[in-house]
Amino acid sequence: MDTNKFSNEEIAAVYKAIQERRDMRHFLATPLEEGQLERLVKAAHMAPSVGLMQPWRFIRITDFQLRTAIQKHVEEERIATADALDERSSEFMRLKVEGILSCAEVLVVxxxxxxxxxxxxxxxxxxxxxxxxxxxxxxxxxxxxxxxIGLGWVSLFDPEKLRELCQMPEGSQPIAILCLGHVKDFYPAPMLEIEEWDKRKAVSEIFYENSWDASKS
Known part of the structure; x- marks a missing residue:
């Protein structure tokens, strides 16, 4: 028996979290319970990092004016992205890409x-x-x-603009806006699959042996 192995119930819970994780865009206004955000940040801080450099920094956005300014900038970038998508522009504009003003917590990473x-x-x-x-x-x-708790990763922003809004030091780089909060339901599948934007590839298409299989690319 492998003494390093979790129990079957614990293993199932890990895989369930992986399989049911979703990039959420629809939130309820209900606040997180006391200590919950701190637990989630601690979980993030337990991540591996090259050379143990721990390069991540989390900025909690509690100023509603700042949250509104961030959302306004994301909306500008959403329109710019739509313009760059040409024939898929109108399809993209129908997608909900963020929940910055409706979620319980916003973090800039x-x-x-x-x-x-x-x-x-x-x-x-x-x-x-x-x-x-x-x-x-x-x-x-x-x-x-x-x-x-639902979490959505928003990447529609200009890093320099977001760095300025959050008063981040020269040389730092914002990489994500995270929306966190309670949700009515988790999507049964990734939202972009549900909206038929794209679909998940089969494992056989992305798993090679010994060399790159160009026939699968």
Whole structure:
């Protein structure tokens, strides 16, 4: 018997959180329970990071005027994205892409400044700081799903504009706006699948052996 293995119930719970995690856009205004946000941030902070650099920084947006300014900027970027999509522009504009004004909590996630000082694991791949921060967001996403809390990752923004709005230091980089809150229901499938924007590929299409299988690309 493998003593490192979780119980069958615990294993099932981990896989259930992974399978039922959704990028949420529709929220209820109900506040999170006391201590819940702190638990989710702690879960994020437990993520692995290259060289243990822990590049993630979380800014909680509690000023409603700032939240409104962020939402206004995202809406500007939504329109710019639609313009860039040409023939899919009108289809894109029908999609709901954020819930910034309706969710309980908004967090801006950024990469720390002075990241160039961290060389361990980044000498040839400096983007590993972004990979590390993405792991932190995924930790939060799974913990939130386990607690019945929806999370949506918004990436429609100009990093320089958002950095200015949140008074982030020179050299830092915002990478996500996270909307967190209670939801009426979790989507039965990813929203972009439901809206027929795209569909999840089969595992056989993305899993290769020994070399890149160009026939699957």
């Amino acid at each position: 950024g990469l720390m400044d002075q990241r160039e000082k961290y060389i361990f694991g980044r000498r040839t791949m400096p983007e590993m700081d972004l990979a590390s921060a993405s792991c932190a967001i995924q930790n939060m996403w799974l913990a939130a799903r386990a607690e019945g």
